[in-house]
Amino acid sequence: MRVGVLTGGGDCPGLNAVIRAVTKSLINHGQCEVLGIADGFEGLMLDPPGVKPLGWDEVSGILHVGGTILGTSTSNSANPLRDAATLEHVGRNVRALGLDVVVAIGGDGTMSLAHGLAEQVGLTCVGVPKTIDNDIANCERSFGFDTAVATATEALRRIESTANSHHRVMIVETMGRHAGWLALEAGIAGAADVILLPEIDYDLQAIVDFCRGREQRQRYTIICIGEGAKESGASLTVRERIEQSPDPVRLGGVGHVLRERLQPHLRSEVRTTVLGHVQRGGDPTPFDRVLATQYGHHAAQLVLSGRFGRMVTLQGGEIGSVEISRVANTQRTVPLDHGLLTMARDIGICLGEPGKQDARPAAAGSH
Numbered sequence: 001m002r003v004g005v006l007t008g009g010g011d012c013p014g015l016n017a018v019i020r021a022v023t024k025s026l027i028n029h030g031q032c033e034v035l036g037i038a039d040g041f042e043g044l045m046l047d048p049p050g051v052k053p054l055g056w057d058e059v060s061g062i063l064h065v066g067g068t069i070l071g072t073s074t075s076n077s078a079n080p081l082r083d084a085a086t087l088e089h090v091g092r093n094v095r096a097l098g099l100d101v102v103v104a105i106g107g108d109g110t111m112s113l114a115h116g117l118a119e120q121v122g123l124t125c126v127g128v129p130k131t132i133d134n135d136i137a138n139c140e141r142s143f144g145f146d147t148a149v150a151t152a153t154e155a156l157r158r159i160e161s162t163a164n165s166h167h168r169v170m171i172v173e174t175m176g177r178h179a180g181w182l183a184l185e186a187g188i189a190g191a192a193d194v195i196l197l198p199e200i201d202y203d204l205q206a207i208v209d210f211c212r213g214r215e216q217r218q219r220y221t222i223i224c225i226g227e228g229a230k231e232s233g234a235s236l237t238v239r240e241r242i243e244q245s246p247d248p249v250r251l252g253g254v255g256h257v258l259r260e261r262l263q264p265h266l267r268s269e270v271r272t273t274v275l276g277h278v279q280r281g282g283d284p285t286p287f288d289r290v291l292a293t294q295y296g297h298h299a300a301q302l303v304l305s306g307r308f309g310r311m312v313t314l315q316g317g318e319i320g321s322v323e324i325s326r327v328a329n330t331q332r333t334v335p336l337d338h339g340l341l342t343m344a345r346d347i348g349i350c351l352g353e354p355g356k357q358d359a360r361p362a363a364a365g366s367h
């Protein structure tokens with residue numbers, strides 16, 4: 001069997017661990033040839049196609065390395081569905097390369113492209129979910145998320161000491177698109193006082209009241225905000241729009257918007273740090289290395305058993321799979337009844353909800 005492997009969409013820590021596990025599992029089986037496809041689906045859109053054989057040597061020593069040895073792309077140049085001529089060209093390349101199946105490692109955008117290619121040119125794929133956003137349907141943990149949470153948590157802890165010294169309100173903006181998983185888990189792990197998520201539109205007055213309460217006591221406040229969060233009645237903060245891209249809206253900057261809204265109401269100086277791509281880079285945590293290896297191994301098993309058109313999943317702690325069509329164009333956001341939200345409220349974290357500000361009496365206290 002001839003199997004293509006590609007990484008699509010934004011990169012995340014653990015991609016190389018998947019490439020390694022898929023390739024080693026398929027090679028060990030003895031009857032597979034593995035071809036690495038460059039820069040997501042773009043490699044199949046080139047003439048000649050951007051591919052290279054992957055053997056044991058190519059994938060050795062990359063388990064712990066961030067990024068992807070295959071390259072990836074989020075731009076329209078990697079959208080094989082963009083027009084009929086491109087689709088036809090991709091179909092020709094797939095036939096010329098003799099590809100039986102492609103292991104597509106990516107997020108919901110990549111799964112949508114994989115689904116579209118199966119329908120339109122008959123290219124079957126096996127999907128592996130990746131994203132620091134942890135927002136893929138039917139997958140309770142995507143690899144890369146644990147590393148991003150660790151990075152954002154570390155940043156929050158570093159911000160706290162300087163916030164304390166200067167008695168400031170420090171806003172830390174995380175990535176995560178329209179899902180608040182990253183802000184929520186990093187916020188809890190990094191001891192944020194206020195956590196603002198895309199799933200709960202925030203009430204400015206609730207945050208003002210909460211920060212004023214803390215000005216009387218701890219004299220500094222840490223706010224962790226997901227990039228997709230917004231004030232009640234306001235619209236999303238969009239950094240850039242890229243027409244025809246599989247992911248046309250780029251978020252970012254809501255931390256600055258919140259600073260401008262908050263500052264006039266507070267005595268403390270308000271400052272913003274946008275964490276940005278530092279959350280996507282670096283070596284995967286041990287947890288992500290293991291999870292990515294399990295996902296890669298399971299993807300190879302799907303290939304070897306001919307179960308194409310499926311994406312690897314983690315549900316109820318068990319590795320399994322679902323049809324790619326069931327995850328294409330879907331997102332998994334934080335449910336409003338999630339236990340972590342209830343817990344956060346119970347331990348006094350402000351989620352920006354009206355009428356639920358910190359009610360503790362003014363007194364000296366610790367963070």
Ligand code: F6P
Pocket residue numbers: 010074107131132133175176177227250251280
């Ligand atoms: O989906 C992963 C992610 O890092 C999001 O959290 C973020 O909004 C987006 O990608 C940023 O994409 P880009 O690197 O294309 O700006």
